[in-house]
Amino acid sequence: MRYELYYWGEIQGRGEYVRLALEDAGADYVDVARKANGTGAMMKLMEQKRGTPPFAPPFLKAGKLLIGQTANILLYLGARHGLAPKTEGGRLWLHQLQLTITDFVLEVHDTHHPLGPSLYYEDQRAPAKKRTEEFWNERVPKYLGYFEDIVTANGAAYVTGRRATYVDLSLFQLVEGLRYGFPKRMKAFEADIPRLVALRDRVAERPNIKAYLASDRRIPFNESGIFRHYRELDG
Numbered sequence: 001m002r003y004e005l006y007y008w009g010e011i012q013g014r015g016e017y018v019r020l021a022l023e024d025a026g027a028d029y030v031d032v033a034r035k036a037n038g039t040g041a042m043m044k045l046m047e048q049k050r051g052t053p054p055f056a057p058p059f060l061k062a063g064k065l066l067i068g069q070t071a072n073i074l075l076y077l078g079a080r081h082g083l084a085p086k087t088e089g090g091r092l093w094l095h096q097l098q099l100t101i102t103d104f105v106l107e108v109h110d111t112h113h114p115l116g117p118s119l120y121y122e123d124q125r126a127p128a129k130k131r132t133e134e135f136w137n138e139r140v141p142k143y144l145g146y147f148e149d150i151v152t153a154n155g156a157a158y159v160t161g162r163r164a165t166y167v168d169l170s171l172f173q174l175v176e177g178l179r180y181g182f183p184k185r186m187k188a189f190e191a192d193i194p195r196l197v198a199l200r201d202r203v204a205e206r207p208n209i210k211a212y213l214a215s216d217r218r219i220p221f222n223e224s225g226i227f228r229h230y231r232e233l234d235g
């Protein structure tokens, strides 16, 4: 089956967590909105009233299924492509971790858009600065410390053991994104999360991920995505 991924074609954004899973799995997929007329096709699916219309991208068409919400898509792909444990308890645990990543991603977004997504960053610079201070003082240590503790406690290469899961791919993306958005702050912080950094390195070396990162399928970070680099926010 050829999957159809629907996500904005110019950014990594939330679609990247799905792209990483599809790429690691070596799945056959088309990144629809990166093709001619793809964004129109994406909007059409969102506007449909019947079936299971998604609220927002990313969403995935898998045969007759149309699946929205990043964590939900990964729940589906993880089970089909060996990127999740086999037990119900293991899958729920992984899904729980991915939902926590979803929460964190929103907080990353809110560093540059603390007053909401409808205003430009340039119209919320002062609150963004304040929010970013809190984000780095309180929230990054809390979230990444949580994941660091989990990896430390199980003492294995990946978050649930010896095999990589979609959560490991997402943790890779968080470290990469923070490095891009806040290079100075992240450089100082990385000493506190050595196991997450090692996990990031392990993911980067996985053959399919390595090939993907070197390809033009990997869209470069930019200032339209979730992780943005604004020098004034980087300490």
Ligand SMILES: N[C@@H](CCC(=O)N[C@@H](CS)C(=O)NCC(=O)O)C(=O)O
Pocket (backbone or CB within 6 Å): 013, 014, 015, 056, 057, 058, 068, 069, 070, 071, 102
């Ligand atoms: N909780 C959803 C959030 C989806 C979301 O916010 N998508 C963004 C792009 S990253 C979007 O296009 N939102 C449109 C909107 O909120 O109106 C997920 O994790 O997939």
